Amino acid sequence: MKLKVLIVLAGLSLSLLASGSEYLDGFNPQNDIPKYGNDSATCVANLSLYREFYKQWKQSKYTNDAITDATKWWSWVFQNCPRATENIYIDGVKMVKYRIKKAPDPEIKEKLIDTLMLIYDQRINYFPLHYKSKKPQEGAILGRKGVSLYEFKPQEYKQVYDILNRSIELDKENASGPVYVYYFRTLTKMATKGEIDTIAVVEAYDQLSDYIEFNLKKYREAGNDKKLEHYENIRGTIEKNFEPFAQCHDLVRIYNKKFDENPEDVDLLKKIVKMLDKKKCVEEPLYFEATIKLYDLEPSPESAYLIGKMMLNQKRYKEAIPYMEDATKMENTEKVDDALIFLAQAYRAMNNFPMARKKALEAAKLNPDWGKPYAFIGDLYVISANDCGSDDLTKKAPYWAAVDMYKKAKAVDPEMTSEMNELIRRYSPYFPPAEVLFFYNLQEGDSYDVGCWINVKTTVRAAK
Incomplete structure (x- = not known):
């Protein structure tokens, strides 16, 4: 030839x-x-x-x-x-x-x-096939081609988009991190120039977020810190590029039309709820409508969790509780922890402190290394101090129990040390003074039973 x-x-x-x-x-x-x-x-x-x-x-x-x-x-x-x-x-x-x-x-x-x-x-x-796996490698090679073209001829961003779009179509979650970055960069550039609707940017962001989360989970489970850091950086770069397009009014404009056209599309509803929740647009009526509709069409602990959060934000505490109780059946234990704390917060808002503490302790049992439940209980004791006593000793004793909880929080969760030390410093002066201890025939180090609903054993300490 x-x-x-x-x-x-x-x-x-x-x-x-x-x-x-x-x-x-x-x-x-x-x-x-x-x-x-x-x-x-x-x-x-x-x-x-x-x-x-x-x-x-x-x-x-x-x-x-x-x-x-x-x-x-x-x-x-x-x-x-x-x-x-x-x-x-x-x-x-x-x-x-x-x-x-x-x-x-x-x-x-x-x-x-x-x-x-x-x-x-x-x-x-x-x-066309990888020499080891014998699997098609067209997507990977196109990814390198597109990234190289952008590197040397960024003005050809439309051609780069076509190349990288095909690469991602072929490789999906297995595409390389730079492919996601440069693909998204071409999209945002076209949207900024008015060459495409911003809906394309939002939909690409949603898709790429799933692919990146897949890789983060994979490398987190594999204990590959280097790869994990790489994909965290990729996620951060895409988040930064998406920021100008992530305004709530833009997202609502895009998704309202889709929702009106297909109000019973479960996949669409999940996408709407996920995006608005991630971008903190939970006050939007669309978020409420999509969440409720999703629960009606496909009841699940996950959608119950979203409805419960939404009702808590609206201070509809009593209505939120059954949804959050349902949410505790989720398979994701981290979210179950959150659901239990949300339940505790709902009961606290309703002045049901015993139930609030019960839910917080359930969260602590599920995740023993999390200090937030103990800090939450400490706050309950502080709130209750004046109502749980009738004299200078019993009105001060709850602060002993509160500080015990703050110490427990930082002991199990060292990242909370600074925050808990500040609370300990703030509330230790509320301990009974030495003269009150003397009047009640108590000495520092003695054991003491705090009464009222608190009903815990603590150690006597004097205010310093």
Whole structure:
């Protein structure tokens, strides 16, 4: 098959080889060529030469002139035996990217970028399957291609979008982090320029968030801190880019129309509730309508949790309780913890302190390393102090029990140490003074039973 090739560096003029710049133009792939081409002996020899010079260049940390000879023989191999080894494309990307950064003028740079794109395309053409897993790798290669194009020609963001969109369609949650970032960046750029509706940005954000959460969970469970940090950074970057489009009125405008058109679409309702909850738009009427509708269509502890939260925000404490009780049946224990604390808060707002404490203790039992339930109980004791006593001793004794809880909170949850120390400092002066202890024939260190609904044993201490 005849090749129409124009090659600077390795093509028509050996004098250009010394200049260290190359590009391929008018290249036609040979889909039916044997592994080592039509001249296998020359292919093997030139392949060996390019690899040897490439290794020398790599060993110099990509600084010496070995790249000139490497690209000469690489170009021949690329054209004449493109099936020989996948390293042709891996090394080619490295060399051509180097040349792009060193290009002496825009015209040569443009040609080199075209060559880089061609290398990615030819890798897909000749090596569509991963050499180890034997699974399709078109999505992954397209991801690298799109990111590279954005790196060198950000003005071509629409083309980048098309490439990365296809990459994500193919790989979904298995796409690389940078693919998500640059894909989303192209979308926000188009939306900012008025070339697409912001609804596309919102929907892409929702989709990418699911993919990123999948990877965060995977690497968290695997204990891979490096990968976990990587995807946390990816999430942070996308969140930052989404911020201008995450205003509640924009989200409501987008989702109101969808809700009106398909009010019984369970998947849509879940998406609406999730997005508005995540972006703290829970005061919006749409959030209330979608949440209630979701519970009607598909009752679940998860939707009960959302309704309960919503009613708590509206101070409808009595109505919130049965929903939050249902929410404690969720499989996600972290959310069950939250549901129990929300129940405790509802009972506290209704002045039912014993039930509030009971729910807080249930949360503490479920998650022994969480200090918040104990801090919550301490606050209950402080609130009750004046109502739980009739004299200078019994009105002060609840502060002993409160400080006990604050100490317990920081003991099980060291991250709360600073916050709990501040509360201990604030309420310790409310302990009974030494003269009151003397009057009631008590000494520091004695055991004492706090009465009222609190009904706990504590240790006598004097105010300092």
